[in-house]
Amino acid sequence: MKAIVVLLCAVLGVVLAQLPPDEKAFLKNVHDSCQANPATYADESKLKKLSQYIDDRVVGTHMLCMSQKAGLQKSNGDLDIGVIKQKIALVTADKSKVDGLVKTCAVVNGGPEKTANLLWLCFVKNNIDYLHRLQ
Numbered sequence: 001m002k003a004i005v006v007l008l009c010a011v012l013g014v015v016l017a018q019l020p021p022d023e024k025a026f027l028k029n030v031h032d033s034c035q036a037n038p039a040t041y042a043d044e045s046k047l048k049k050l051s052q053y054i055d056d057r058v059v060g061t062h063m064l065c066m067s068q069k070a071g072l073q074k075s076n077g078d079l080d081i082g083v084i085k086q087k088i089a090l091v092t093a094d095k096s097k098v099d100g101l102v103k104t105c106a107v108v109n110g111g112p113e114k115t116a117n118l119l120w121l122c123f124v125k126n127n128i129d130y131l132h133r134l135q
Helices: 002-016 021-036 044-048 057-070 081-090 095-105 112-125
Strands: none
Touching (some): 021 057
């Protein structure tokens, strides 16, 4: 009986930590908007392999666009820690881990573009499911 309760809690935690459909649609719209602008367009194949293109200027411009439109970075490129925390909490079942994940991922490194690349990559590497899946 105890094992069933533990299993149900684990399943419930996974379900509760999923990106809500409206937020997923919002992120898709953000992505589509950044892709529609020639100044922030990036090849989808590079975006799917972000870790290989961390220093790519075009990818960085796109990811900064994504970060700014999602509210993770301000118009001047600074990280918005409050919004980052809110978005991580949205998809993290164990709320006690949110502050640690924010400290891990919300790190300025280089300019705003590289910071954006590293922020999104950190989300992926730490199973922070605040992203839409590229098809």
